[in-house]
Amino acid sequence: MLTKNRLLIISFTEGASVMAAEICGAKLLSPFFGSSLYVWSSVMAITLGGLASGYFIGGQLSKKANKQAILFSVLITAVCCLFLMPLMEPLFVLLASSFSLIPAVIISVLFLLFPTMACMGATSPLIIAMLTSENYESGANSGMVYAISTVGGILATFLCGFYLIPSVGVKMSLFCFAITLAGVSLLLFKKKRTLSLVLLFGVVISLYGILKTKPNSFTIYKSEGILGKLEVRDEPTHANPSLMVRNLLINATIQTEMDVSTHQSVSEYVRLIKKNIPYLPKGKVLVLGLGGGVVANLFKDEGYNVTAVEFDERIIEMSRNFFFLNDSVKTVCADARYYINNSQEEFNLIFFDVFKAEEQPAHVLTMESLRRLKSVMKNDAMVLINTHGYLNGKLGRGTQCMLATLKSAGFDLKICTFNEDEDYRNLLVVASLDPIEQTLHGELYPLMLENLSLVNTDDVPIMEALNAPANQRFRSLYLKNYILWNY
Numbered sequence: 187m188l189t190k191n192r193l194l195i196i197s198f199t200e201g202a203s204v205m206a207a208e209i210c211g212a213k214l215l216s217p218f219f220g221s222s223l224y225v226w227s228s229v230m231a232i233t234l235g236g237l238a239s240g241y242f243i244g245g246q247l248s249k250k251a252n253k254q255a256i257l258f259s260v261l262i263t264a265v266c267c268l269f270l271m272p273l274m275e276p277l278f279v280l281l282a283s284s285f286s287l288i289p290a291v292i293i294s295v296l297f298l299l300f301p302t303m304a305c306m307g308a309t310s311p312l313i314i315a316m317l318t319s320e321n322y323e324s325g326a327n328s329g330m331v332y333a334i335s336t337v338g339g340i341l342a343t344f345l346c347g348f349y350l351i352p353s354v355g356v357k358m359s360l361f362c363f364a365i366t367l368a369g370v371s372l373l374l375f376k377k378k379r380t381l382s383l384v385l386l387f388g389v390v391i392s393l394y395g396i397l398k399t400k401p402n403s404f405t406i407y408k409s410e411g412i413l414g415k416l417e418v419r420d421e422p423t424h425a426n427p428s429l430m431v432r433n434l435l436i437n438a439t440i441q442t443e444m445d446v447s448t449h450q451s452v453s454e455y456v457r458l459i460k461k462n463i464p465y466l467p468k469g470k471v472l473v474l475g476l477g478g479g480v481v482a483n484l485f486k487d488e489g490y491n492v493t494a495v496e497f498d499e500r501i502i503e504m505s506r507n508f509f510f511l512n513d514s515v516k517t518v519c520a521d522a523r524y525y526i527n528n529s530q531e532e533f534n535l536i537f538f539d540v541f542k543a544e545e546q547p548a549h550v551l552t553m554e555s556l557r558r559l560k561s562v563m564k565n566d567a568m569v570l571i572n573t574h575g576y577l578n579g580k581l582g583r584g585t586q587c588m589l590a591t592l593k594s595a596g597f598d599l600k601i602c603t604f605n606e607d608e609d610y611r612n613l614l615v616v617a618s619l620d621p622i623e624q625t626l627h628g629e630l631y632p633l634m635l636e637n638l639s640l641v642n643t644d645d646v647p648i649m650e651a652l653n654a655p656a657n658q659r660f661r662s663l664y665l666k667n668y669i670l671w672n673y
Contacts, residue, residue, distance in 0.1 A: 188254060192374045193313045194334050196261070199370045201335030202342035204306045206363040207268060208233050209346045209412075211299045213356040214271065217415055217438035218278045219291050220661050222545055223654060228295045236300040240307020247308065248315035254375070257312045261371040264305035268364035272357035274298055287662045310335060347412040355410040407508060413498045414542075418508045420446060434478040434504060436542055439664060442478030442509065449510050451480040454604045455572050455612040459537075461627035462602065462616070463488050467566045469534035474522040474550070477539060479505035479515065486512045490535070493518065495525045522550045532564045538571040545657070546573075548649040551588055552642050556595035560619065568618045575603065575611035576656040578634075584653025585613065587640040589633075591649070592617050594641050602628035609663055 188196075212221065212229045219225050247256050277297060281290040310331055317327040342363070350359040404421035417435040422428070431452055434442035443452045451457070459481065471485045476496035482505075485492050493516045496502050502519060505511040518525060522540050536559065540547050549555065551571075559569070576582045592599055597617040605611035616626060642649040 188316065188374060190317060193316060194331070196257075196370060196374065197310065197313050197331050197334045198338040199367050200261075200264075200306050200309045201338030202345075203264070203268065203338075203363045203367050204233075204237070204303065204335075205339040205342040206346055206359065207271065207299060207302050207306070209343065210351070210356045210360045211271060211295070213351065213410070213415070214274070214298065215278065215291070215294060218275075218282050218665065219287065219294070220437060220439065220545070220657075221414065222657050222661065223650060224288060224291055224658065225295075228291050229299065232292075232295045232299050233303050236303025237307035239300075240304040240309075241311060243304065244308030244311030248311045253312055253316050257309060257316070258371060258375045260305050260308050260312065261367065264302060264309070265364050265368045265371065267302035267305060268360055268367065271298060271302065272360050282665050287658050287665070352409075352411040356415075407504065409500050409504075411498075411500060413500075416498075416500055416504065418504060423452075432478075432508065434501075434509065438668075439542075440668070441542065442480055444478060444480055444509055449483075451484070453480075453612075455614055456481055456484060458602055458604055458612075458614050458628050459570065460484060462614075465624050465626055466570075467534040467564075467568055469564070470531070471535040471537060472529075472531075472533040472562070473537045473539065474525070475539035475541075476501055476505055476511075476517065478509035479511035480509060481537065481539060482515045483510070483512050485535075485537075486515055492516065493531070493533075495520055495522055497521050522547070523555055526550075526555060526558055526562060529562050532562055532567075534564050534567050536563065536567065536569045538569070541573055546584065546650055546653050548642055548647045548653075549644070551591060551649065552644050552647060553591055553595055554644045556592065556597070560596075563619070566620070568616060568622075569597065571615040571617070573613050573615060574656060574660060575605065575608045575613055576659070577601070577608065577613060577630075581608065581656045581659055582636075583640070584649055584656055586636045587642050587649045587652045589615070589635055590638045590640045591642045593635060593638060598622050599633060600626055601630045601633055602626050603630060604628050609659070 208229060212226060215225055215229070244260070247253075247260075250256060274297065278294050281294050284290070285293065314324070314327050314331050317331070318324050346359055350362060354362070404419040405417055406420055407418040409416045414437045417433075417438070419433045419435065420430055421433060423431055430446040432444045432446050433440045444450065445452050468489065469491065471490040471492050473482050473485070473492060473494040476482060476494040479494065482492050482494045492512075492514075495518045497520065499519045502517045511517075522538070538550070540550055563569075571588070573585060573588065577585050589599060592615070596619060598619070598621045600616040600622050602614040602616065603611050614628070616622060640648065640652065
């Protein structure tokens with residue numbers, strides 16, 4: 187019979203494996219479906235659903251006689267599920283090509299996480315039943331088991347976020363936790379040779395599948411971390427195969443496009459900024475969201491003193507190593523809102539490029555943040571915001587919320603774009619505390635504000651929810667037009 191200490195070690199390891207599976211599962215999905223509200227909601231809901239199912243199943247199994255053998259079988263099944271998780275990318279490709287975004291996400295998460303979580307959840311009731319010989323002990327034993335399991339989850343969260351995923355990647359992190367859970371199970375349970383051989387076979391197959399995964403043939407650099415999977419690719423364009431473009435991708439979504447031969451951006455919104463530079467105030471510019479650094483370089487080439495703020499230190503490194511970021515650009519690794527709140531400098535121009543694929547950091551564009559922004563703006567300062575192309579109807583409600591928030595904060599507004607197709611364009615929002623008299627390149631006129639009451643605040647941050655339909659549309663089109671062809 188297993189001792190109390192051994193059972194608590196199993197509980198600790200199971201709790202750690204639950205959090206590792208949840209975090210790494212979401213990261214496995216992000217190159218295909220992004221890491222928007224839809225994906226994280228699905229991951230959290232199905233994680234909880236799997237655990238709830240496991241608790242119920244474990245409670246029923248705890249009534250049976252041979253609890254120790256049942257617990258071992260459940261643990262080995264959980265280990266096998268963990269080993270299978272890194273090998274499920276072909277399933278995501280199939281689902282993404284066969285269903286619309288939301289059903290594809292939900293079905294993918296069900297296959298990826300539900301079996302693992304159900305097995306993990308079933309272990310706690312079995313352990314509690316094995317620890318409890320008298321009725322009065324049940325409460326104390328339940329509290330102890332769930333507390334130990336939770337501590338394991340906390341430590342695994344820090345370990346995944348700060349060490350394992352950045353160091354060895356998502357797939358190998360899952361493999362490490364699967365090996366740990368398997369090792370604990372085999373060491374604490376004896377005389378299970380047949381199942382041990384089956385598990386060893388599963389380990390070999392899983393490791394072979396991970397090591398044999400072929401990288402994208404255009405990839406020249408790759409890094410995985412808690413903030414996302416970063417890649418640099420040199421790949422030809424569909425329109426002109428002779429033109430080689432260097433792309434910076436976050437979770438398989440292009441953030442920066444640079445002509446390899448000229449080191450110039452090929453993105454329309456950057457071209458739009460360059461066209462409008464004669465109408466913008468000169469002096470010091472604050473770039474919030476560095477990306478590959480092509481916009482920072484553009485401003486530097488135009489004579490600006492540039493400070494660039496980027497939340498992910500890996501992107502700062504990549505911008506210097508692969509996108510030729512000018513050495514005189516001052517870079518700061520910080521959250522954009524944090525920098526605005528604490529900056530003692532004033533700027534003539536502030537450029538927001540903080541939107542990451544379909545994710546909008548709504549906390550940066552709240553009423554309170556914009557009011558604080560005024561304190562770092564010089565008298566003639568202007569604000570530029572790069573965002574997706576949706577402006578009208580249901581898909582444009584998030585953009586309309588941003589415009590209403592800017593207007594309520596006292597800014598005069600213009601919007602510029604080079605394209606009429608909302609699905610395939612960016613919008614450049616130009617804001618100033620003084621009326622903008624000049625006509626800008628690509629200016630949309632008249633500017634229609636549909637609902638000035640849609641204001642994004644710290645207390646009621648509505649912009650992300652209003653952007654949800656546009657985010658879904660963006661990811662669906664991106665899956666169809668890029669990811670399924672280039673992953």
